[in-house]
Amino acid sequence: METGAIPDGDLTGGFDAYLTIESGQTYRWTRSDGRLYAADPSADAWYELAIDGEVIRVRPTGDGLEWRSTTDADPIIRRALRLDDDLERIVDAAPDDPLIQAAYEAHRGLRLVRDPPFDTLISFICSAQMRVERINTMVSTLAREYGTAIEFDGRTHHDFPTPDQLATATESDLRDLGLGYRAPYVVDTARMVADGEAHPADAAELPYEEAREYLTRFVGVGEKVADCVLLFSLGFDEAVPLDTWIRKAIAATYPECDRGSYAETSRAIRDRFGGEYAGYVQTYVFHALRTGTLSV
DNA sequence: CGCCAGGCCTTAC
DNA sequence: GTAAGGCATGGC
Numbered sequence: 001m002e003t004g005a006i007p008d009g010d011l012t013g014g015f016d017a018y019l020t021i022e023s024g025q026t027y028r029w030t031r032s033d034g035r036l037y038a039a040d041p042s043a044d045a046w047y048e049l050a051i052d053g054e055v056i057r058v059r060p061t062g063d064g065l066e067w068r069s070t071t072d073a074d075p076i077i078r079r080a081l082r083l084d085d086d087l088e089r090i091v092d093a094a095p096d097d098p099l100i101q102a103a104y105e106a107h108r109g110l111r112l113v114r115d116p117p118f119d120t121l122i123s124f125i126c127s128a129q130m131r132v133e134r135i136n137t138m139v140s141t142l143a144r145e146y147g148t149a150i151e152f153d154g155r156t157h158h159d160f161p162t163p164d165q166l167a168t169a170t171e172s173d174l175r176d177l178g179l180g181y182r183a184p185y186v187v188d189t190a191r192m193v194a195d196g197e198a199h200p201a202d203a204a205e206l207p208y209e210e211a212r213e214y215l216t217r218f219v220g221v222g223e224k225v226a227d228c229v230l231l232f233s234l235g236f237d238e239a240v241p242l243d244t245w246i247r248k249a250i251a252a253t254y255p256e257c258d259r260g261s262y263a264e265t266s267r268a269i270r271d272r273f274g275g276e277y278a279g280y281v282q283t284y285v286f287h288a289l290r291t292g293t294l295s296v
Numbered sequence: 297c298g299c300c301a302g303g304c305c306t307t308a309c
Numbered sequence: 310g311t312a313a314g315g316c317a318t319g320g321c
Contacts, residue, residue, distance in 0.1 A: 024302060128303040134319070135302080180317030185304080222304050243302035261311085286302070 001153065004074055006083060008064040013087025016109030017060050020081055021047055023287040024132035025232045026113040027123045027139035028160060032057070037133050050143070050159040051076065051116070055152035070152050082111045094281055095274045099253055099296065103284035106293050112280060113232055117200035118193060119160040120233035125185050125220040127228070132290070141177050142166065142186075166190035185220025192218060204234045209263070211236065223262045231279040240270050240282045245289045252296035 018041045021029045030036065032046040046057040046068075056073040058065055067073050078084050091104050115123075119139075126138045139160070146161035146169060167190040174183035193199055198218070203211040211234070215226035224243060230236035240246065242262060250257050250269060257268035273281040288294040
């Protein structure tokens with residue numbers, strides 16, 4: 001076992017593990033107390049991630065983070081939780097707007113995540129018309145049933161399935177696991193990636209709007225899910241997924257941004273949210289509205 | 297019971 | 310290109 005720590009001084013602008021991991025961006029982490037999304041997280045619980053054949057356990061301390069892992073987890077944690085982002089600068093750059101400022105103020109330390117592209121693609125295909133708690137259940141089920149088991153510290157963890165592993169599933173299998181009408185989407189998309197027809201990581205090379213179009217070739221991926229993959233996996237910080245909560249905010253607070261089509265409305269709200277880091281703003285506003293911290 | 301959840305697909309115009 | 314209807318499932 002390797003262990004280490006990331007001092008508070010490295011986390012410019014702060015870091016809140018609960019807000020970052022339990023705000024509906026990532027479905028790859030579990031919590032050692034089994035109470036993910038509980039309103040009162042126990043302070044001494046570990047967040048746990050199985051990725052690329054390794055297991056990482058992380059928890060906040062009074063001075064930053066401590067971790068235990070099968071490997072040197074420092075670079076993996078920094079990348080996955082974007083700990084090297086200058087969050088202070090990002091917050092300072094946010095537009096002077098009441099809703100945006102209130103959302104940032106309410107959730108200090110919330111960072112964007114960076115998950116593997118295939119994992120994110122499948123996770124957000126599952127997200128259609130589904131609450132975040134149940135998305136997490138679906139993704140955990142896929143990992144348990146199709147992902148590689150890894151033993152660490154006396155417990156079994158499951159990596160997210162590779163395209164090849166997930167492509168062995170049938171629509172019927174996934175319906176039996178509770179995925180509903182998303183089952184054929186997941187199977188077809190996994191096969192597309194496994195067969196080498198396309199890979200979500202390839203979108204990273206394209207300009208933002210072309211990248212979004214590229215991702216819609218996968219079955220079950222429309223513009224909204226594509227935006228989530230771009231934002232939570234591929235580093236397109238300007239992406240603003242237009243989900244039900246952001247659409248409520250547009251209708252109530254930014255009606256002039258409703259331009260009818262997804263593409264045009266997306267451009268308008270992206271500009272209103274400050275452009276370069278509009279996706280950061282979106283994630284704060286989404287979380288504030290979804291949890292009822294703020295309302296519009 | 298009805299409504300909703302980080303929507304997408306097919307079909308029709 | 311846009312609009313309408315169908316689609317699984319579980320919580321409230």
